[in-house]
Amino acid sequence: MKSKKTKMILLGTVAVLIVLLIASNFIYITPNETLLYKAQQYVTYSKADWENYEENKRILANNPTSGNIQTEVAAVVSPDDIYSLDTSRVAPEVVASELEKIKKANFDRLVEAKIRPDHEDAQAALIRHTDGRLTDVIINQKINIKVGKCYDNPNTDGNYNCVSCMILLYNRDKKDWQEAPDGDNFLKPAYDFYQPSKGDIWEAKDLTMRIPFDYDLYKKFEGKE
Known part of the structure; x- marks a missing residue:
């Protein structure tokens, strides 16, 4: 009987301690410190830990922060977002988004x-822009670049002038356009082309202006079955 009573007392004591332990995690002694955290400090901190703690308190006191600080997160826009898509060859959930971009453009x-x-x-121009990487594609993959409608x-x-145009990869063997070079796709679907001076050769650079998808260009060079 006595043993049972002792066991009940021990269980009750453990239960009370557990409740106090849980509660101590919600009792704040300072705005940033709970009772549980403070107890852990006294149990585990060494002299060096206390010195570091006091130094941190001093730094925080000298550099107060407002509790109302708001962090603004800028929307991340992909660089590829400037390129128009063929709405007949994208997923249905992308079509609505693309049509909205076209409307705003x-x-x-x-x-x-x-x-x-x-x-x-x-x-x-693209051979120079790609530092010669396109040359290998032209020779070994039998691809030529075709350019579509251009816009001022x-x-x-x-520079003297600049135009934005879609391009297409035309396979000389298959007599049809293809989506991208085999292997590494280092080409974009559209580029800016410019002349540094009047009558100068054309150079290429990354697209800076959104232009419509050139359906006529793709239709012109699609394979005939």
Whole structure:
């Protein structure tokens, strides 16, 4: 009987301690310290820990922070977001988003370029822009660059002129366009082409202006079955 009573007392004591332990984690002695944290400090801290603790308190006291600070998170926009997509070849959930981008792009304000690179000009410019990587694709994968409709781009960066155009990869063997080079896809679907001075050769750079997807270009070079 006595043993049973002792056991009950021990169980009761343990239960009370557990409740106190849990409660101590919600009892704040200071704005940043709970009773449980304080107890752990006294049990585990060495002299060096206490010195470091006091130093941190001093630094915080000298550099107070407002409790109302708000952190603004900027929306991350992918660089690829500037390229228009073929809405007939994307997932249904992407179509609505793409149509909204087209609506905001104000394509009706674009002016079709009268001075523009031809296929050979665009291909040569992209060979230089890719530091010769395109040469291997042209020779070994039998690919040529075809350029579509171009639009005047006011972002000339001090050059004589600048136009934005879609390009297409045309497979000479298959007599059809293909999505990307075999292996590493280092090409984009559209580029800016510019002439540093009047009559100069065309150079290429990354696209800086959103332009419509060139359906006519793809239709022109699609394989005929």
